[in-house]
Every structure is written in structure tokens, then in C-alpha cells.
Amino acid sequence: MSEVRTRFAPSPTGFIHVGGIRTALFAFLVARQSNGKFILRLEDTDQKREVTGADQHIMKSLHALGLNYDEGPDIGGPFGPYRQSERLDTYKKWALKLVEAGRAYADPYAPEEIQAFRNESIANKKPFLYRNHRPENSLVWDGSKPLRFKSQPQDYTWHDAVMGNSHAGAEAIDDFILMKSDGFPTYNFAHIVDDAEMQITHVIRGQEFISSMPNYLNLYEALNLEKPVFATMPHILAESGNKKLSKRDGAKDVLEYLRDGFLVEALDNFIASLGWNDGTEQEIFSMNELITKFSLERVQRSGARFDEKRLIWMNGQWVKQLSLDDLFVRCSDFWGENGRESGPDRQKEILKVVQERLKTLADLPALTEYFFVRPTPDWSMVDENKQLKKLSRTEQIELLKAAETAFENLDDEDFLDEGKTQECLNSLLERTKSKPPILFGMIRYALTWAPFSPGLPETMRLLGRDETLVRIKAAIS
RNA sequence: GGUCCCGUCGUCUAGUGGUUAGGACACAAGGUUUUCAUCCUUGCAACAGGAGUUCGAUUCUCCUCGGGAUCACCA
Numbered sequence: 001m002s003e004v005r006t007r008f009a010p011s012p013t014g015f016i017h018v019g020g021i022r023t024a025l026f027a028f029l030v031a032r033q034s035n036g037k038f039i040l041r042l043e044d045t046d047q048k049r050e051v052t053g054a055d056q057h058i059m060k061s062l063h064a065l066g067l068n069y070d071e072g073p074d075i076g077g078p079f080g081p082y083r084q085s086e087r088l089d090t091y092k093k094w095a096l097k098l099v100e101a102g103r104a105y106a107d108p109y110a111p112e113e114i115q116a117f118r119n120e121s122i123a124n125k126k127p128f129l130y131r132n133h134r135p136e137n138s139l140v141w142d143g144s145k146p147l148r149f150k151s152q153p154q155d156y157t158w159h160d161a162v163m164g165n166s167h168a169g170a171e172a173i174d175d176f177i178l179m180k181s182d183g184f185p186t187y188n189f190a191h192i193v194d195d196a197e198m199q200i201t202h203v204i205r206g207q208e209f210i211s212s213m214p215n216y217l218n219l220y221e222a223l224n225l226e227k228p229v230f231a232t233m234p235h236i237l238a239e240s241g242n243k244k245l246s247k248r249d250g251a252k253d254v255l256e257y258l259r260d261g262f263l264v265e266a267l268d269n270f271i272a273s274l275g276w277n278d279g280t281e282q283e284i285f286s287m288n289e290l291i292t293k294f295s296l297e298r299v300q301r302s303g304a305r306f307d308e309k310r311l312i313w314m315n316g317q318w319v320k321q322l323s324l325d326d327l328f329v330r331c332s333d334f335w336g337e338n339g340r341e342s343g344p345d346r347q348k349e350i351l352k353v354v355q356e357r358l359k360t361l362a363d364l365p366a367l368t369e370y371f372f373v374r375p376t377p378d379w380s381m382v383d384e385n386k387q388l389k390k391l392s393r394t395e396q397i398e399l400l401k402a403a404e405t406a407f408e409n410l411d412d413e414d415f416l417d418e419g420k421t422q423e424c425l426n427s428l429l430e431r432t433k434s435k436p437p438i439l440f441g442m443i444r445y446a447l448t449w450a451p452f453s454p455g456l457p458e459t460m461r462l463l464g465r466d467e468t469l470v471r472i473k474a475a476i477s
Numbered sequence: 478g479g480u481c482c483c484g485u486c487g488u489c490u491a492g493u494g495g496u497u498a499g500g501a502c503a504c505a506a507g508g509u510u511u512u513c514a515u516c517c518u519u520g521c522a523a524c525a526g527g528a529g530u531u532c533g534a535u536u537c538u539c540c541u542c543g544g545g546a547u548c549a550c551c552a
Contacts, residue, residue: 011552046551111550127479127548146550163482172480172548180550187552211481211547234483235545242544270489273501277490281500300490302483303545310489310502320515357514367514387512422511429511436511444512452514 004036006202008062008069009191011043012054016061017251018306019206019236019244022271026233027204028067029272029294036201040072041194042083045184055083061254066264066287071198079198084190091185094193094223095147095178103222104178106141107148109133131175147179149189149219156214161202161231161296163210172214192216196225204231204296231296236274237305245306257311261334261362263322266315273314275300284317316359327351336365338372350462353454366450371462375449377475382445387437397476399442402432404472407465415465418457425456446475 006027010020031038040062042055059074071077081087098104109117114130121128131151141147153170160166178189185193195203210232220227235244238251245251257267269285278285278293285293319327328348339347354367369375382388382396391399406428414420429439440456447468453459460468 009552013552043552049551107550114550122478125478166481168481174548177550182550184550186550191552207482207546208552209547213481232482237545244545273489275489279491281491283489283501300483304490305488307488307502313502316515354514356516359514385513426511438512440512442512448513450513453512454514455510456512 002199002201004031004034004202005039005198005200006031006036006204007039007041007195007198007200008067009041009043009194009205010058011046011049011187012051012058013046013049014051014054014247015057015253015255017245017247018254018257018271018274019246019251021061021065021067021254022236022274023204023206023233024062024067025065025268025271025290026231026276026294026296026299027202028069029291030202030204030231030296031070032291033294037070038067039077039079039198039200040069040082041198042073043187043190044083044085045180045187045190047085047182047184057253057255064255064258064264065268084185084194087190087194088183088185090197091179091190091193095141095185095189098149098178098222099141099147101222103150104141104147105135105138105150106145107177108135108139108145127171129171129174131173134175143179143183144181146177146181148175149178149215149222151175151215151218152222154218156217158213158217158227158230160210161229162234162299163232163301166210166213168211168214172211173218174215176215188212188215189219192219192223192225195228196223200228202229202231202296204233206233207235231299234275234300235303237303239306239308244303261360261364262311262315263318263330263361266311266318269318270311270314274304274306284314312359319358319361320356322355324348324352324355327355331361331364334361334364336369336372339365339368342372353458353462357452357454367452370448370450370453374467374471374474377446378449381449381451382442385441385445387435388441388445391438396442399432399434399439400446400472400476403428403439403443403446404469404476406431407460407469407472410465412465415468416461418461421457421460443472447471 008024008027010016028038030036040059044050055073059072062069071079071082073082095104117133118128130148131153139145151173153173155167155169157165157167176188177186179185213230217227237243238245254267258264265286268287268290272285272290272294273283276294276299279298322330328344328351331351335347350368350371357367358364388396406424410420410424425440429436432439443456444453447459447463
């Protein structure tokens, strides 16, 4: 058995969204799990649609998600070049083979003429097939006209690693264009030639190509090429509606999720879980687990909806698993403007107490800025709290005054001892005859004015005696 | 319209010719952490519909319905 070789073959027409990344991820997993090779090939045969810089962006995205390829446009490899626009001679060579074998011919019609044929078919409610209009005497193909495949229509049954067995009738087969009049090949032709030349063993791609399979099979045979394993991925659906996820419908650049504070691990885990599971109840998979456990056969046949809430949950799971040092490194770009300035020791100290509360790294400023800068009181938070809203403002202030008195009896040293502050809070609870959610909730707001924060003793230790008292006083006045 | 694909809780999904149809997210209610978040427990909630095969269908077959993809000198 030869080495497994899979490829990801995007066209550089923009960024990659999660749908594209999932295809790449699965191809990557298939290669890695059998020590094979994962290849990046850029399908830039449509000059009109090409977007400058998109190739770099694609490569950056793959690396950012840990999907490092073994061969590609920037790193080369034994079967290069890996950019289709640089392989025109290859396509021409294969095209001429087909011409010589009588399996390709120049298309003599102008686009308008073909459109007229098509309109006629539509008017007669018949499917349009170019092959019904094959010219009788063929021109010599000089490259100025499109080159068409001379198909041999027949029924096909084929196996797809994900979809199982599929079947299509001869009417699905037509004389499609191999070479465009601009000298570039079409996707339909180029990908088959390249996959063969690059010795690709598994073609893993999106559902949009499935209806062309009969044509591809017909071409494989005309070219006398061995067929690879085919695997068709179902679509990922947008958050709302039933449309497939697309850039038009607001699909995000995958790099944007990284910028939004999602971890690579969580993103890969989540994307893999969209349409795949290992049959157990495991939800969290590391990349290594994905590599060993993934199988095309267990990929779902139906589309999966992108649910960001689930991604957020998964990210929180991953954040909690990180070591403090690792978390610290990953947070470097996410500190708020005051947190950024403080030193690594202080940052780590604070990270330690907020780690389990972080859902995404982007939550970091909201969760930590109050440690670095005095927050502005926002009484609406108190008024919206279901426990505290029952008290009058005067009663709320009374609680803070009691806390102020109690804290003043502690010294700087006591504040560093969470046991001491805890004790102080306990006796305060008795003295005020207040319930914990009320009293501690009130103090928490006065100290942080944040939606969530660590435990009071921890917060007070990090803030110190003076700052704690200043904030209580500020809330009272 | 032709061709092809798909159809289990709101969402991601497990599963089987006989199950109380399981898990996770979300949501709700309790509990722990004397607050919030985390965590734990519980609850809510699904086999698209109709025939057929069968002692028995969510599972197998057919039809219907629903959703999707594709019908380019785009990929």
C-alpha cells in the first residue's frame, strides 16, 4: 500500500471560513493518522476571481490552526509547483493526450450560440446537454477555443467514504470544458490531473462537487487514471436559516475567532465535532486524540449547524485545562489597557484567580481591569441584581459602612491572609444579620463593579487594604 | 424543472428489528464554593408523515413532505 497523501485545494479568492477549515482539518487528520502527507495546492485558475494576498492568508490560517502541510506553494515538495497557474504545461500535455485519443475537441461555438441551445432546451423543458450539439467535424485545437471533453455517457455507481454508495445515470454526464480559451484549465480538469501527478490517495472535499462525480469518473477513465478514495463532506450551515455557511451570509474568517480569544485547541475540537464524533460520549478531543480517533466513515452525512454557544463552552473547557504559564503566554495580546502595563508577576497572580471564569481570552479585560485601575461605580448592576434590588439604597450603603469599619480594624498584613479576611467577613455577616448573597454581593460590587470576579478574600488580597478601603468609601459617598 | 444528497430533543449528536431512545450545548430549578462565574444534581425536550415487510419498526422497503447541493470558458 502506498503512502497516504491528502490535499487541501482552495482557490485564493478570499479568507477561509470554518467550512473550508473543516475540510482541511479532516484531510490533515487522515494524512497524519497513517503517517502520510498533507499537501496544500492553490487552485488559482480563475484570474478574474483571484484576490491579492489571499494565498498568504490561506497559508497563515492553516498554520495558525496547527494544520501544517508537508508540501505546498511556499515550501515546495517533490511534486511541485503547487500553484496551478504555474502548471499550465502539465495541463496542456494531458489535454493533448486526450485530443490525440479522440477524447477532446475544440468547441467551435460562440458563448451566445451555446446560450441559444440552452434556452431552447429550457423552452422544451428538457435538460440541456452540450453533447447533443457536438460539432460534426472537429477543428484543430489551437488554444483559442475552449477544449471540451468528449464524454462517454454511462451509469455509474461509486463508493464515497462518507456518503457510502452513490449512483447516477448517464444523463449526469456531459462534454464539459477542460481548457478555457485563456489557456487555463478548468477545476474539473486540473484537479484530476494534479491529484494524479501529486499521487493523492484521498480526495476530501465539499458537497458541492458531488453532482459532478459522474463526469469526473468518466474523465478518470478516459485519462486511464486510477481513482483515489473519495470523501464528500456535508456542509456546515449558518447559525440561522438553512443555508450553507458562506461568506455572503456572514461566515467569519477563521483567524477572526483567534482574534476573538478562542484557543486553537478549542477551535479545532469544535470544528471536528461538527459532523464527526467517535461514537463515545467524549466531547473534548486534543489534536492527538483527533488524529488517532478520526475516521471518514464516522463523518455525518447531513449538514451541521454552527452553534457559537457550544464553541464558547468548549473554549472555556480548554482555558481551564491550560497551565498557568501557558495561559499567561496566550493572554499576552488580550490584556486591557491597564493590565498590559503591569508586570508578568502581577499578571500571573491575577490570571490564577480568574482562569476558571474565562470563557474566551477576550473576556480578560472585563475580568481583570478592576485590579489595575479603580473602577467607576455603576449602580445599575446593583439595581439589576435579583437579591440586592430588594434593599433600599440606604440599606445597601449601611452594609458597606459596616464593612468599612470592619476592614479598618485589619492591617496590611491581615489583608494578605485570606483566612483572616474570611474570618472578618464571617463576623460581619453575623453583626449585620445579613445573608451572604446580599452582604458579599454588595461588597463585591463596591470593590470591582464587574459582572464576575474571584472570591472576596482573594480579591481583597490582590487589591490590598488601602485600595479596598478607598473603593468602599468611593461607593459610600 | 432535471440530477444527486440529507431528515433522532431548539442545536451538536449516540443508538438498536424488542431500549425508560443515551450524552453534550442552550434553557429552567435546586445544591456546593458564605456573592457572580465554575462545579454537582434534577428538570425540559426528539425518531418529519403515510403505507408495506414483520409477532414487533426510530431502525428494513416504497411513497409523500421538508431541507440542501448542482445544472458556468467558478471552484
